[in-house]
Amino acid sequence: MDTDDSPGAAVTFDREGLRTGFLTCVPVAAGVGGYGVAFGVLASQAGLSVAEAALMSATVLAGAAQIVAIELWADPVPVAAILTTVFAINLRYSLMGAALQPWFEHMRASRVYGSLFFLVDENWALTMRDLKSGSGRGAYLLGSGIAMWVFWVGSTIVGAFAGGVIGDPSQYGVDFVLAAVFVALAVELWDGNSSLVPWLVALGVSVGAAAIVPGQWYILLGGLAAAVVEVIRFDG
Structure with a gap:
């Protein structure tokens, strides 16, 4: 447990925060799972195996960046173009991390960076709301991030397996799932x-x-x- 006499002293890192973050984020993660299925389908159609698609989701954990990377996928793979584009898209995470700094500055580096690995738009919004409420749950980001990771990777695998059957995921409106989730989060952050x-x-x-x-x-x-x-x- 991390405590201090400064403004961040009330922030703790314990199982209660981890559990609350996970359970609170499950409904949001389940919704984003629809977008993960769409990514899995697109990855399969681009020629990636189920294992490769799952590995990308497990290590990148950034839906918009992954979709764009797949759209740019070709033979040979345009590595420079993909890296530049993904970098531009994901630069927003630097702003999101900076917003968390007042609460995370007194936590151990291993806990901070371990939590930030699971940082995505949705659980960042939920974590900011929770921390601003004065809960002091420093492990909330990690718990909610694990929920996002599990559903994202799992739905990617489902989509990759079904890639040859589903066809274009946009015909089912799956591409609107992420927009709907962001609208709901925006209302919460108002x-x-x-x-x-x-x-x-x-x-x-x-x-x-x-x-x-x-x-x-x-x-x-x-x-x-x-x-x-x-x-x-x-x-x-």
Whole structure:
């Protein structure tokens, strides 16, 4: 258990936080599992074996990045293009990690980095809500992340096995699952009118950047713009 006299002193790392995070995230993870099936299908159609698709999901754990990587897959594999694109998409995790820093700064490095391995958009949102409530559950991120990992990898395997049968997953509306999950999480993260300005800035910048900048950089640019706005507002 990690304790200290500083503002992060109330943050602990125990089985209760791990269990709460896991159980709370199961419904969200189950929903994201539909997106995992879609990835497994696409991976199978791109020529990846079930084991290869499962290994990618187990080690990358980033749905949007994995889908884009599969869309770029070819023979020979365009390694540079895939790495650059995936890097751009996943840069947002640096902002998400920074948001967790006030609670995690006094935890052991092994616990922090072990938890951050399982960081995805959905369990980050749930963890931020939980920590802001004053729960002090430092293990919440790890517990919720394990739930996401189990369902993501499991659904990838299901999709990879069914790849030759399902066909195009978008015809079943599976591609909308992730958008629906994000809408639900956005409602949970809404903090009144104070949330409106950074959200609108992120929306405007990302939409504008998507029309101008190639690739997936609009995701990062929207997040950075919102972060800058928040820093300016609080410093002011």
